[in-house]
Every structure is written in C-alpha cells, then in structure tokens.
Amino acid sequence: MSLSARWVIGTWLALLLACIVVISRTEIRTDLSAFLPSSPTPAQQILVDQLRDGVVSRLILIGIEGGETPALALASKRLARQLRQQQSFATVDNGEDAAFTRDREFLWRNRYLLSPAISAEHFSSAALRAALEDDLQLLGSPAAMLLQRVLPNDPTGELLRLLEQFEGLAKPDSREGVWFSKDGKRALLVAQSRAAGYDLDAQEQALKSIRDAFSNAPAAGNIAAQKLLLSGPALFSVNSRASIKTDAWRFSLIATVLVATLLLALYRSWRVLVLGLLPVASGALAGIAAVSLGFGSVHGITLGFGVTLIGEGVDYAIYLFTQIAPRTTPEKTLDRIWPTLRLGVLTSICGFSAMLLSSFPGLAQLGLFSIAGLIVAVAVTRYVLPILLPSGFTVHATAVLAPAVATVVRRAPRLRLPLILVVALAAAFLIVQRGALWSGDLASLSPIAISDQRLDAQLRRDIGAPDVRHLIVVTAENQDLALEAAEKAAAALQRLSQRGLLEGFESPALYLPSLAVQHARQAALPEPWALRANLQHAQQGLPFRAGLFEPFVRDVTAAKQQPLLNRDNLQGTSLALKLDSLLVKRSNGWAAMLPLRGVADAAALGQEIEQPARKQAVLLDLKRESDQLYRTYRREITHYSLLGAGVIALLLLISLRSARRVFDVMAPLAAAVIVTAGVLVLTGTALSIFHLIGLLLVVAVGSNYALFFDRQTASAQDRERTIVSLVFANVTTVIGFGLLAFSKVPVLNAIGSTVGIGAILSLVFSAILITRAHDTAVSRC
Amino acid sequence: MHRVAGALIIAAFGAALAAAAAAQAAPAATWGIDELMQNLARVKIAKAKFVERKYLSMLNAPLEFSGTLIYTAPGRLEKHTLLPKPESLVLDHDTLTLENKARNQRRTLRLQDYPVIWAFVESIRSTLAGDMQTLTRFYRTSLEGGEDQWRLSLTPAEPKMQSMVSEIRIGGSRNRIRTIEIIETEGNRSVMTITEDES
Numbered sequence: 001m002s003l004s005a006r007w008v009i010g011t012w013l014a015l016l017l018a019c020i021v022v023i024s025r026t027e028i029r030t031d032l033s034a035f036l037p038s039s040p041t042p043a044q045q046i047l048v049d050q051l052r053d054g055v056v057s058r059l060i061l062i063g064i065e066g067g068e069t070p071a072l073a074l075a076s077k078r079l080a081r082q083l084r085q086q087q088s089f090a091t092v093d094n095g096e097d098a099a100f101t102r103d104r105e106f107l108w109r110n111r112y113l114l115s116p117a118i119s120a121e122h123f124s125s126a127a128l129r130a131a132l133e134d135d136l137q138l139l140g141s142p143a144a145m146l147l148q149r150v151l152p153n154d155p156t157g158e159l160l161r162l163l164e165q166f167e168g169l170a171k172p173d174s175r176e177g178v179w180f181s182k183d184g185k186r187a188l189l190v191a192q193s194r195a196a197g198y199d200l201d202a203q204e205q206a207l208k209s210i211r212d213a214f215s216n217a218p219a220a221g222n223i224a225a226q227k228l229l230l231s232g233p234a235l236f237s238v239n240s241r242a243s244i245k246t247d248a249w250r251f252s253l254i255a256t257v258l259v260a261t262l263l264l265a266l267y268r269s270w271r272v273l274v275l276g277l278l279p280v281a282s283g284a285l286a287g288i289a290a291v292s293l294g295f296g297s298v299h300g301i302t303l304g305f306g307v308t309l310i311g312e313g314v315d316y317a318i319y320l321f322t323q324i325a326p327r328t329t330p331e332k333t334l335d336r337i338w339p340t341l342r343l344g345v346l347t348s349i350c351g352f353s354a355m356l357l358s359s360f361p362g363l364a365q366l367g368l369f370s371i372a373g374l375i376v377a378v379a380v381t382r383y384v385l386p387i388l389l390p391s392g393f394t395v396h397a398t399a400v401l402a403p404a405v406a407t408v409v410r411r412a413p414r415l416r417l418p419l420i421l422v423v424a425l426a427a428a429f430l431i432v433q434r435g436a437l438w439s440g441d442l443a444s445l446s447p448i449a450i451s452d453q454r455l456d457a458q459l460r461r462d463i464g465a466p467d468v469r470h471l472i473v474v475t476a477e478n479q480d481l482a483l484e485a486a487e488k489a490a491a492a493l494q495r496l497s498q499r500g501l502l503e504g505f506e507s508p509a510l511y512l513p514s515l516a517v518q519h520a521r522q523a524a525l526p527e528p529w530a531l532r533a534n535l536q537h538a539q540q541g542l543p544f545r546a547g548l549f550e551p552f553v554r555d556v557t558a559a560k561q562q563p564l565l566n567r568d569n570l571q572g573t574s575l576a577l578k579l580d581s582l583l584v585k586r587s588n589g590w591a592a593m594l595p596l597r598g599v600a601d602a603a604a605l606g607q608e609i610e611q612p613a614r615k616q617a618v619l620l621d622l623k624r625e626s627d628q629l630y631r632t633y634r635r636e637i638t639h640y641s642l643l644g645a646g647v648i649a650l651l652l653l654i655s656l657r658s659a660r661r662v663f664d665v666m667a668p669l670a671a672a673v674i675v676t677a678g679v680l681v682l683t684g685t686a687l688s689i690f691h692l693i694g695l696l697l698v699v700a701v702g703s704n705y706a707l708f709f710d711r712q713t714a715s716a717q718d719r720e721r722t723i724v725s726l727v728f729a730n731v732t733t734v735i736g737f738g739l740l741a742f743s744k745v746p747v748l749n750a751i752g753s754t755v756g757i758g759a760i761l762s763l764v765f766s767a768i769l770i771t772r773a774h775d776t777a778v779s780r781c
Numbered sequence: 782m783h784r785v786a787g788a789l790i791i792a793a794f795g796a797a798l799a800a801a802a803a804a805q806a807a808p809a810a811t812w813g814i815d816e817l818m819q820n821l822a823r824v825k826i827a828k829a830k831f832v833e834r835k836y837l838s839m840l841n842a843p844l845e846f847s848g849t850l851i852y853t854a855p856g857r858l859e860k861h862t863l864l865p866k867p868e869s870l871v872l873d874h875d876t877l878t879l880e881n882k883a884r885n886q887r888r889t890l891r892l893q894d895y896p897v898i899w900a901f902v903e904s905i906r907s908t909l910a911g912d913m914q915t916l917t918r919f920y921r922t923s924l925e926g927g928e929d930q931w932r933l934s935l936t937p938a939e940p941k942m943q944s945m946v947s948e949i950r951i952g953g954s955r956n957r958i959r960t961i962e963i964i965e966t967e968g969n970r971s972v973m974t975i976t977e978d979e980s
Contacts, residue, residue, distance in 0.1 A: 140846045543842040
C-alpha cells in the first residue's frame with residue numbers, strides 16, 4: 001500500500017471513529033415536535049411545548065368495550081383501583097365518586113375565595129334577602145333534598161354557583177357510576193402519567209402497566225369479549241417510536257439481505273460484497289453524526305431514512321464494480337466514470353438541499369442526513385474502494401447480461417410514442433384532478449397510523465373533550481401574574497359573551513384565582529356581628545327558624561382568616577389536572593390558556609381581545625393555525641423543489657454545455673415524475689408533502705441514470721457495461737425504497753411507494769428517450 | 782278527553798306530603814300490583830292541578846306551591862308551578878330542565894349525574910308509566926287497598942337514597958293518582974294533592 005493510500009485509509013478510519021463517538025452521545029427523539037415548525041409564532045410555541053411535556057402530553061385515554069354495561073362498569077372500577085395504587089400515575093379518573101367527592105370538598109371548603117360573586121355588596125341585607133327568597137323557591141324543587149343539607153352553611157348558594165360554573169364544561173355520560181360513551185358501549189377512563197410526555201421509556205412502562213392491570217384484573221361477565229382501547233399522545237409517541245424502530249430495522253434488514261444476495265451473485269466475492277457496502281455504511285454513520293452535530297439530536301424518522309441510502313449509496317459502488325472491464329484497474333474505470341458520477345452526486349445534493357432549507361427540523365434533518373451521507377459515500381467509492389479492491393476484479397455477469405440488455409435498450413425507442421401518450425394522459429389527469437391532489441390536512445404529516453388517529457378522535461368525543469378550536473393565550477412573568485392576566489381576559493370575555501360573540505370559556509383562574517383576587521374576596525367578607533345583623537334584617541317575614549344560619553356565619557368568619565390558596569391546595573382533585581393543563585410554565589415565564597366555546601365571530605373577538613392595553617393576550621385559532629402551518633409547509637416544499645429543479649438544470653447546463661443534452665437528461669425525469677404522480681393519484685392516494693419529497697428523490701436518483709445514458713462512451717462494450725450497471729443499481733434502489741412502501745408509517749410509506757415507482761420509470765424512460773440519440777453510436781462502435 | 786285527562790295523574794318532583802289513602806275496600810282476588818301497573822300504563826296523556834305543601838324542620842311554617850302537571854307517556858312529565866312564583870320543571874327521558882322565565886334562567890340536569898334526584902323522580906314517573914321494572918330498580922314496593930282506593934308504598938333500595946328518604950306513599954283510585962307523600966329521614970315531609978283539571 002502506497003503512502004498516499006495509507007493516508008486515505010487512515011483519514012477514512014479516523015472519520016468513522018469520530019462519527020461513532022458523536023453518535024454514541026446522540027439523543028434519539030421520536031416525538032412529533034420535529035415535524036412542527038422550528039421558528040413558530042409564540043402561540044405555536046406554546047402548542048409545541050405542550051406536545052412535548054405539557055399535561056396534555058401525559059394523558060392516556062382508556063376505553064373498555066365488548067360486553068354488557070354492568071360488566072364493563074365493573075372492569076372500569078377494578079382497572080382504576082389497580083392503577084391508582086401504582087406510582088406511574090398521578091391521577092386515574094373514571095367518573096367514580098371518589099374524585100368528585102374530593103373536588104366538591106375542595107370547592108366547599110374554599111367557596112368564599114373561589115366564588116366570583118363575592119363582594120361586600122353580596123352580604124348586604126338586601127342581597128341576603130334576595131338569596132333567601134331564592135332558597136325558598138328552590139326548596140320547592142327536586143333539588144330541595146340536596147339543598148337542605150347545605151342551606152344552613154351556604155344560604156347564598158356559592159357551592160351551587162361554583163358547580164354550575166363547571167357544569168357547562170363537557171362531561172362524559174355516566175352509567176353504573178362510571179364514565180361511558182354516549183352509546184353505552186365503552187367504559188371510559190383518563191389516566192395521567194407522572195412522567196413527562198417526552199420520557200418515552202416511562203410512558204411505555206405506564207402503557208404496559210395499564211395493559212397488565214387490565215388482563216390481570218378479575219373481571220366479571222364475559223371477559224374474553226372485553227377489549228382494552230388506549231389512546232393519547234403518549235401512546236402515539238410510543239407507538240410511532242416502536243413502528244419506526246420496527247419498520248426501519250425490519251426494512252433495512254430485508255433490504256440489506258436482498259441487496260447483498262443480489263450483489264453476491266454478481267460479484268461472486270464476499271470481500272467485494274463487503275466493500276460494496278462500505279460507502280453506504282460510512283455514509284449512514286456520517287449522516288447521523290452530521291444531523292447530531294447540526295441539530296443536537298436525531299429524529300427516529302431520520303434514522304429510518306438510512307434504509308433509503310442503501311438504495312442510493314450502494315449505486316456508487318455498483319457503478320464502479322460492474323464497469324471495471326477485464327484487465328483494467330479500478331482507477332482507470334473511475335477516471336472514465338468519475339465526471340458522470342460526480343455530476344450525479346451533485347444533482348442529488350441539489351435535490352436534497354430543498355429539504356435542508358425547510359423550516360421544519362424533521363425535513364431539514366432528512367436533507368442533511370442524505371447530503372452528508374451521499375458525499376461520504378461517493379468519496380469512499382472514489383478514494384477508498386480502489387485501494388481495497390482485489391486486483392484483477394471484474395464482474396462476469398456484466399459481460400453475460402450485456403448483449404441482452406443492449407438489445408432491449410436498442411428497441412426501447414420504439415416505445416417513444418406510447419410513452420409520450422402516457423405522459424400526456426397522466427399530465428391531463430393530474431390537471432383535471434388538481435383540486436383534489438393534495439391531502440388537506442396537517443395530520444397527513446404525522447407519523448401516527450390513521451387507525452390510531454380515528455380511535456383517538458372517537459375516545460375524545462366520548463370523553464367530551466373535543467379538540468378545542470379557539471384559545472386565548474396570555475403570558476406573564478410568573479404564575480400569579482399569569483392568573484391575573486387570565487382574570488382580566490376573562491372579564492373581557494364575559495362582556496363579549498353577553499354581546500353574543502361566544503358562548504362560554506374556561507379559565508385557570510376559575511380553579512385558582514390570583515392572590516390579588518383571593519385577597520380582595522377575603523377582604524370583602526363581613527365581620528360576624530355585621531353578617532348576623534344583616535341576616536336578621538334579611539330574614540324578617542321569612543319562615544326560616546331563628547339561628548338557622550349560624551353555621552353560615554361561622555364559615556364566613558373562618559374564610560376571612562384562612563390562608564390564601566395556591567396550586568398545592570388542589571392536589572388530589574381533578575381540578576388540579578385542569579389547572580395544570582391551562583396554566584403552564586414556559587422557558588420565559590408562565591402562560592395561561594382560556595379555551596373558548598361556541599365562538600360566533602372570531603375576527604371581532606380577536607380584535608377586542610388583542611387590544612394594545614392587553615398586549616399579552618392572543619387569540620389562537622388552532623384550526624386556522626394548523627391549516628396555516630400545513631400551507632406553509634407545502635408552499636415551502638414546492639418552492640424549494642422548484643428551486644432544486646432549477647439548480648439541477650443550471651448545474652447540468654454548466655457541466656454538459658449543451659441545452660439539447662440538458663433537455664435529453666431532464667425529459668425522462670420530468671416524464672417519470674408526471675407518470676409517478678399520476679399513478680399515485682389514480683390509485684387513490686392523496687398526495688402529501690412526503691410524496692413531493694419522494695418525487696424529489698426520484699429526480700435525484702433518476703438523474704444518475706439519465707446522465708449515464710447520456711454519457712459519451714468510448715466503445716460499445718463500455719456503453720453496454722454502463723447500461724447493465726444501471727440496471728443493477730436500479731434493482732437495488734427499487735428494493736431499498738420499494739420495501740418502504742409496505743411500512744405503516746405514513747412518511748416511510750409515501751416516500752417508499754413514490755421512489756419505488758419513480759426509480760423504475762426513470763430508468764425505463766431514460767432508455768426510451770435518451771438511447772435514440774446514441775443508438776447509432778452503440779451500433780457503430 | 783276530559784274524562785281521560787281527569788283520569789290521569791301527575792306528579793311532582795319536589796318534596797311533599799299528602800293525603801293518605803284509605804285502604805278499606807277488600808282487595809279483589811284478581812287485583813294486585815301487576816293489574817295496577819297495567820292500568821296505569823294505559824294512560825297516555827294526563828293533565829291535572831296540584832297543591833303541594835312542604836313541612837321542613839328548618840322552617841317555622843310550611844311552604845305551599847300550586848300549579849299544573851302534565852304527563853305524556855311514557856317518559857315526559859311537566860310540573861308548572863304558578864304560585865308563589867312561576868317556575869317550570871320538565872322531565873324528559875334522562876334530562877330534567879328547570880326554567881324560571883321571570884329571571885330568564887334555564888338549567889338542565891342529567892339525571893345520571895344526580896342519582897338521588899333520579900331515584901326520586903322515578904318514584905313518580907315510573908308509577909305513572911306503570912313501569913314496574915324501573916320502579917323496582919330503585920324501590921321496594923308494597924300495595925294496600927283495592928282497585929278503587931289504593932296506596933302504593935315505596936321504600937328506597939339504595940343506601941344513598943335511604944339516607945335521605947324513608948318512604949314515598951302514592952295514593953290513588955283506579956288509574957288516577959290522588960296524593961303523593963314523601964317522608965324524609967330528618968323529619969321533613971311533603972304532601973302533594975292532585976285534582977282533575979277542569980279546564
């Protein structure tokens with residue numbers, strides 16, 4: 001081995017070692033936030049944070065179905081009891097009285113700090129008189145039985161007021177004392193894990209303990225028929241991690257075995273086979289390391305893309321190995337094919353750059369991974385492989401297959417007319433369908449299986465927690481100021497709801513008023529002597545027994561001295577869960593969220609609420625926001641794709657120096673893209689951004705084929721070799737990508753099916769469209 | 782129609798007390814609770830006036846309410862209180878709506894959220910509907926008297942209800958209900974007297 005060869009090998013090994021060191025320290029993430037924008041609006045940032053570690057991200061929705069209502073109710077109670085004993089869960093709610101009793105107890109004990117009605121005026125004799133008259137009226141209603149018990153303590157009806165305040169909020173139906181879906185077919189539970197949403201190992205453990213508790217619970221009735229349904233962000237993250245892991249591993253493994261078998265048959269040498277995988281392996285390591293350095297972490301989906309590199313990166317070694325003619329050296333072969341190979345790689349990089357520029361970290365990671373991987377793969381092919389290749393190596397299969405392939409290729413141009421027809425048809429079809437081409441939904445980007453999304457929507461409807469569309473978000477430096485801001489916003493909302501702009505709203509300050517408000521309420525409570533005097537006056541002429549309301553006086557007096565409430569006082573109630581989901585700590589302060597119901601005029605509402613005086617309040621329309629996000633996404637990708645295509649054309653023009661040749665190279669690619677899109681739409685696929693990326697990859701991979709077809713060759717044998725090597729490369733690419741089409745993960749599936757179809761079409765179309773120009777050359781040589 | 786209307790009964794949701802029924806007629810061998818229920822079930826619509834008096838330990842004097850009752854088989858019951866203040870209460874399947882037009886208030890409860898109120902309204906509604914199955918889900922029943930003068934006694938089956946209500950007595954004649962008396966555990970009781978609506 002020469003000195004320069006030693007340097008090459010040494011540098012390569014050092015690079016690999018460095019990559020491994022970087023990778024060993026890399027955090028692999030599988031949460032969805034990588035597919036949310038990296039530079040979101042402040043409102044979007046709140047959503048992203050919530051998705052990562054908010055209370056919402058810790059919720060697990062549980063359904064039990066199959067069987068009679070009583071048996072399901074019993075199963076729900078038993079499951080809840082078991083889960084409540086476990087450390088993994090902060091709360092487990094199934095509608096049983098236990099939680100409600102604690103909530104009621106909390107509201108009862110603190111009613112004079114919590115009730116919005118409290119003011120000095122509220123305890124005047126006139127106001128008390130009106131309250132007592134109302135009480136008499138209520139005593140005639142069926143609520144009387146419940147009212148009698150609390151009346152001596154609470155004649156002004158604060159508890160009822162608080163309960164009513166929460167009553168407008170949707171609640172699931174209840175049967176046999178536990179939550180059920182409207183149709184009574186599913187018992188419902190909601191568990192909140194202690195671990196944060198992004199702690200996937202802990203989430204996985206929590207999900208497992210639910211499944212275990214369910215299967216171990218001695219249930220009544222026909223338990224075999226009972227089925228456990230789980231949903232929620234934790235499940236999604238865990239599932240998508242699992243399916244990405246499984247799919248990425250499974251498909252990588254299958255692809256590797258298939259490709260390796262094929263190559264072994266071609267090369268008839270284990271050593272060369274292993275050498276052939278070196279560019280890919282080095283590229284994958286470099287890709288992961290580059291993403292890790294560039295982004296600080298690597299998303300699981302990015303890793304899944306390693307499998308795509310097998311298709312693309314293995315090509316380089318194939319181009320080299322299969323084109324080494326007998327009795328020549330790898331270096332000589334490289335000298336011949338290197339300009340074309342280099343141009344092919346540059347073309348691919350232009351294609352992938354579109355993704356690198358994306359403002360969505362997930363896509364940008366994929367771009368960086370592919371670019372770094374390809375550069376390293378091609379460099380290893382160029383500099384490392386020739387040193388390691390056994391001397392005198394040649395692929396006999398190339399020579400054997402060459403004549404047959406050459407014959408097919410020579411005849412291919414006859415299909416030119418049908419091809420043009422097919423392309424025209426596909427283009428026409430796409431134009432006709434243009435309105436319905438794109439999936440209109442941000443969900444099409446999410447790595448969550450459709451069936452899981454459906455189940456989630458179903459359970460959410462059941463539980464009465466439909467996705468909120470409008471939210472007011474207020475931000476402040478600390479928790480208490482955020483509550484004060486929420487109270488101000490709530491006061492404005494109250495006025496607006498009287499004007500009919502909305503039906504109602506929820507606020508964290510309902511569960512925990514700001515200290516200022518609590519203090520003001522406490523100060524408004526009358527002294528016992530004053531209250532007694534007012535009561536006596538108010539009671540005149542009413543049939544209440546003397547001294548009946550002494551407990552009321554006692555409670556008000558106690559409330560006047562009680563310590564003010566903070567978050568800890570709510571611990572153990574379901575109100576704490578509510579509060580935590582509406583009042584969240586952020587990196588730079590606190591945010592309070594006020595979900596709105598029945599918004600009639602969002603534009604007017606936004607104008608009213610976002611006045612300069614309340615600068616910290618923002619109206620967030622989640623639907624609009626996510627539609628906006630999706631449109632940005634699509635516009636961005638389309639924009640960069642066109643840019644990528646433009647740069648590719650420019651690159652080709654500079655390299656090939658002939659507009660005619662640029663056209664020859666790009667025509668089959670354009671045809672392949674149009675027909676691939678046509679086939680996908682025809683088979684009922686709504687195109688997502690990932691299909692668009694797939695088409696970009698088709699251009700990147702296909703350009704290699706077109707360039708090699710277009711390359712001027714020295715001899716007929718050389719040309720035949722080239723074409724055979726393209727067929728081999730194509731088969732490996734189709735194996736690598738085509739397998740992904742079987743994945744359940746939408747992103748892998750979309751890219752797999754698109755590239756699988758597109759790669760074959762690129763090769764075939766290149767043969768049909770480009771060979772004509774060189775056909776005579778082939779015959780001549 | 783008047784006759785039918787008069788034959789029906791309605792009932793109250795609130796509390797109540799009332800007249801007891803005399804149980805003198807010797808029961809015919811063929812007449813029993815099943816026959817009573819069948820008779821009651823035949824009534825499809827009924828309208829009547831009521832007067833309800835509530836005797837509560839926390840009050841010095843009884844409260845008196847009066848108004849009209851309308852029953853539509855099998856699940857709808859309306860109680861329109863006219864005095865002392867107008868207020869209406871509508872029970873339809875599993876929802877209970879309270880409406881106070883004077884104060885522009887309207888509140889809807891789902892019975893399943895309030896088991897005690899549910900048990901309570903079923904004592905009246907299930908009796909009116911002749912729905913023995915629902916009635917026995919909430920109460921143990923016993924019947925005294927004969928077809929012309931009967932008294933149905935309901936004692937709560939569930940502990941929660943038992944802690945609040947000790948007995949509900951419904952008195953009537955043939956397929957009309959005349960009185961509903963509710964005796965609560967803490968000495969409170971209410972009596973509702975129902976008379977045919979002459980209008």
